[in-house]
Amino acid sequence: MSKERARRRAEREAEQARQAALRAEREARLARRRERVGRVVALLPGRPVRIVSQGGIMARRRRTQNGVAVVLFLIVQVIVWLLWSSWAARFGALVISLLLVPLFLTLVFDRRS
Structure with missing residues (x-):
């Protein structure tokens, strides 16, 4: 033993x-x-x-939401670049996307209402 x-x-x-x-x-x-x-x-x-990055649940959720928004924005831009060869259409899609992203974020992720 x-x-x-x-x-x-x-x-x-x-x-x-x-x-x-x-x-x-x-x-x-x-x-x-x-x-x-x-x-x-x-x-x-x-x-x-x-x-210093915040490590709480809300901060993590916000980072995830921002990441999703950026990825969706980039996907839309890539699709526009692949489908349209006109520079005016590409530029117009970029401007419209930049204007609609805050609206999209407010409608989808806002929890105040």
């Missing part, structure tokens, strides 16, 4: 050592990345601006 316990303890210790090595490698990679970003930021003029 003590041999079995010793074997399990050795396995546990080996797993802990492996996890510690993975954690150390991850932290070293993160430190290298921070240092690289710091060097690049030091080259840029002005004060650094920190961009």
